[in-house]
Amino acid sequence: MKKFLTVVTAISLVFGSTGVTAFGSVFADINTVPWSGAAKYIDDAQSLGLMSGYTENGKKYSKPKNNVTLCESVQMIYSIMKVYTKQDVSATDVSKWTSVMSAYNIPTWAYNATAYALENKIIETSDLTKLKNGTQNASREEVGLMFGKALSLVYTVNNSATLSYKDKGQVSSAAVPYLALLNSKKVMVGDTNNNFNPNAKINRAEMAVLSVITYNTLNGSATTTPSAPTAGTLAGTVINSMVLSNGDIFLSVKANSGEGVNVFGKSTSVKVTYDGETVALKDIGIGDTVTVTYSNDSLSAVVINKSIKGIATSKTYKLKALTSSKITVKDGSNETTYRLADSVSVTIGGSKSTVAKLITAMEDYDYNVTLSFDKSDNVSKIEAMSSTNNPLSGDLTYMSDSKLTIEVGSKSYDYPLSEADVTIKYDGKSMLFSTLTSNYKKNNYTVTLKLDSKGYVTNINIDFMEDETHGTLDFINTRRLELKAAGKTYSYSIDTNVDVTIDGKSSTLATLTSKYDSNPYRVALTVDRYDTVTEIAATTKNSALSKGTLKTLTTSKITITVNSKSYDYDLSSPSIKIDGKSVTLTTLKNSYKDYSYDVELTFNSKGAVTEIIGKNTKATKGTLKTVEPKKDTITITAGGVNYTYDITSSAKVTLDGSSTTVTKLDTALEAALNSKESISVTLTLNSSNEVTKIVATSEDSDTDETVKGTLIDLDAWEISVKVSSKTKTYDFKSGTVTVTLGGKSSDVGDLEDALDDLDRDEVISVTLYLNSNNQVTKVVAKIVDEDDEDEDDKPLKGDLTSVATSSSRLIIEDSSGKEYTWYCTSSVDVSYNISSRYYDEDDYKDDLTGLKKFLSDCKSERDTCYVKLTKNSSGKITGITAQDK
Incomplete structure (x- = not known):
């Protein structure tokens, strides 16, 4: 590796210029040194290329009594350290600190040295004011502190050390150890x-x-640091292990016998193992016993035989279970359980957390975990990353050296940054990390992230940033516009033939002018040489994520799915149109679970939804509105909207389980409407959107409640059923009562006969539909084995005894103490109708997590948690209401 000893400067003191070996002093003023012994060191410094003098009138002068500036001191340290480490400061590190050094007016000749010192904590950013302009002279303590910090990269510092100098009281406490x-x-x-x-x-x-003593201590004959033989394998003890800023390693090993080695290793080519398993370069610690393999000064392999601090070996798994003492993970098809160390550390998404918090978070999310193991093979660290498909594009709202946050709609997502370099690009060009960190608050960046396999950010692509022609549209009319960007306002005239696009679609200036006030836009302008706007590309906030499938809806939030990823948004009194018809939020909230809606959202400046335009893609189930045999058409109401379909000539029609015709269905509808009843229908369509099958079921419009149980007795006037352990008797409504038995239309007489003809091990399960007068209007019955639990007979209300969020399962108990298990849909909606002073509805989320917390609070108060359930045709619970009994 090249030893870089030359730094080009053109100022008073030159460090690192090409050295010339002197057999007599090259300096004309060497006899002016403050003491005679100094002459040799000045000549040595010049010979080593560490210090050059001044050339005046063809002669070279050392000017030994001149003061040294802090900038020159930093340059001296860098010149020494890069010889020792055989490593120049990387261009990446210099770029990282350039904007900061420029802000402090650090001389450009000192950029490399200053960046090296900052990167290796030899100086702090607070010290840069002293380096400003490169003119401030250095004191002995300031220079000693910097040189001491440089040597601390090689030698151990005793933070409890004391000084024996007579004037030690004048030394700052921070400088004492160094x-x-x-x-x-x-x-x-x-x-x-x-x-x-x-x-x-x-x-x-x-x-x-x-400088000469420091140089010789590290590199010369006076040093106790071992030198590097040409090649081989060596066993010894690590006396220095330093991972450089570029990820490479410098390793110094004292041999068990003979000479030791000073070697460098590339991060991409050195293999480090412990107990047969690959570990990281940073796991090599001072005092470890190792066996190293090298060639010249290049390191190829390190085997750690004994570790002083213990080794953290990292693996990534799917998290399956976690307790306060054990963790279970899935590795391929195998599940393995590990014991946790006494002081296990936990991070979730790069942020510090606890085992208890991760256990709670597992109820709602799946996680991948990277585990670190101590020398006893106990888990010492858990790095958990959500394995759900979180969005990777959004507004950058927070940025630090270790993590960032993007905002999508009303929800924020945190991502940890890779420890390796993070690539940042805008318009295909690289951007400095420090630039993004410094400007993200005022420039309102929109970014797209790329993650590694563990969920750490490796790439940041800037999709939008504010400048003179990119910002938020603040005002527009037919002649001019104003945009706000990075805290400033820019005003432009508009060309009469301006081209306008809104969310990627061709539009008009009039449209943009009429909408900008209620629908704030981000705009990208194209201007001519007269600063007149010729093109306006307007984008609605979150427009790229505004079209998707409706997933969940509450009174305050909406969740849509876009490309298999879910996005949450706040609602701001939105107007709603479904298939061209206006509906209320309540209507859509009550019906979205029964259908499938493709929606497009419009947002205000805060990212809240102000408009929902939707299409019901499964509007084939609803309430029969009209059926016209002569026109062969049928109209149903689904989710508050009417849909009309053509009926094929061969369409099959059933009503309450019995075959019928379109004409008879029309007659039945007329009778139902006259009796204030309704008929629900499910349609089957062909590829031409024509109805090929109609399944109709009559329902009483005044039905308030259903009762489920086992049939005990009945006659023409009343029916008795066993509900739990009690027998209840209900009157039939006067007139004809609808009866179905085994899915077929029947009557009370047929039901009586069926009851008389039952086998010994059979019973008839029934569902009674009651009106507001508690009279039976409809009976749905079927014959079942006595010992079987009929799914239809399971109660939909009772005392809640258990909630399992991970499996979407709950258990309720009826008045006799019998328990029933129900499974919920992934989008189950939980509401609360509780008036007790112990509970506040706002404390509980509208999902199973909130219900679980409510159940826990009820148990703490020794109260029962009474719930009413709503199920779909598949027998899964879609709605839960927790209420007073």
Whole structure:
């Protein structure tokens, strides 16, 4: 690896210029040194290429009594350290700090050295004010502190160290450990009176002594650091392990016998193993016993034989189960359980968390985990990343060195940043990390992320950023517009033939002018040389994620699915149109679970939804509105909207389980309407959207409740059923009562005969439909085995005893204490109708997680949790109401 010893400068003190070996001093003023011993160090510094002098009138001068600036001190440290590490500062690191150094007016000749010092914590950003303009002279303490921090990259610092100097009281506490290190290495000591003189300015002669001793301590004959043999395998103890900013490693190993090695390893080619398993370069610690394989000064392999701190080996799994002491993961097709260490650390999405919080989070999300194991093979660290399909495009709302946050609609998503370099691009060109971090708040970036297999951000593509022609449309009329960008307002005239697009579609200036006030837009402008706008590309906030399938809907939020990913948005009193007809939010909320809606959303400036335009893609189930045999058409009401279809001549029609005709269905509808009843229908359509099958069921419009149980007795006036352990008797409504038995139309007499003809192990399960007067208007019955639990007979109300969010399962108990298990749909809607002073509805989410918390609170108060359930045709629960009994 090239030893870089030349730094081009053209200022007072030059560090790192090409050295010339001197057999006599090259400096004409060497006899002016403050003390005679300094001359040799000045010549050595020049010979090593660390310090050059001044050329004046053809002669070279060292000017040993001149003061040294802080910038020059940093450059000196860099010149020494890069020889020791055989590594120049990377261009990436320099780029990372360029904007900061520029802001502090650091001289450009010192950029490399300053970036190296910042990256390796030799100086902090708070120190940059002292380096400003490169003119401030350095004190002995300031130089000692920086040199001490540089050597701390190689040697261990004793943070409890003390100084024996007479004037130690004048030394700042922060500098004490580092000055003690320099003293222990005989690099920088006190004067003949044992004073350190921390506030005295350091001159060039003193700096020559300090730099040469430091150089020799690290690289020269005076150093105790081992040298590198040509090639082979060596067993020994690590005395220094330093992972460089570019990911490569410098390793210094003291051999068990003979010479040790100083070697470099590339992050991409060095294999490090512990107990037969590959581990990271950073897992190599000082004091570890190792066996290294190398060639010249290049490291190829390290085997850690014994680790002082223990090794963290990382694997990634699918998380299956977690308790306070154990974790179960799935590795391929196998499940494995590990014990947790006593002090296990947990992160979720890169943020610090706890085992308890991860256990709670598992109820709603699936996670992949990266586990780290200590030397006892217990899990010492859990890095959990959500394995759900979270969105990767959105507004950048937070950015730090370790994570970022994007906002999509009303929801925020956190992503940790990869420890390796994160690539940032805008318009195909690279952007500095520091630029994005500094400007994201004012420039309103929209970004698309790329993640690695563990869920860490490796790439950030900037899709939109604000500047003079990109921003938020603030005002527009037919002649001019104003946009706001990065905290400023820009005004432009508009060409009479301006081209306008809205959300990628061709539009007009009039449309944009009429809509911008209620629908704020982001705009990208094209302007001519006269700063007149010739093209306007307007984009609605979240427009790329505004079209999808309706997933869930509450009074305050809507969730849609776009390309298999879910996005949540707040609602702001939205207007709603389904298939061209206006409907209320309540209507859509009550019907969306029974259908499938493709929707397009419109947003306000805060990202809340103000308009929903939808299409019911499964509007084949609803209430029969009209049927016209002569026209062969049928109209149904589905989700508050009327839909009319043509009926094929061969269409099959059934009513309450019995075959019928379109004409008879029309007659039945007329009779039902006269009796204030309704008929529900399910249609089957062919590829031409024509009806080929009609399944109709009559329903009483005044039915308030249903009762399910086992038939005990009946006659023409009343019916008795066993509900749980009690027998209840209900009167029939006067007139004809609808009866179905085994899916076929029947009557009360047929039901009596069926009851008399039952086998010994048979019963008739019934569902009674009651009107507001508690009279039976309809009976649905079927014969079942006595020992079988009929799905239709399972109660839809009772005391809630258990909620399992992971399996979407709940258990209710009837008045006799018998338990019934129900499974819920993924989009089950939970509501609360509770008036007790112990509970506040706003404390509970409208999903199973909220219901589980409500059940827990009920148990704490020793109350029952009474619920009413709603199920779909598949027997799954779609709605749950928790209420007072």
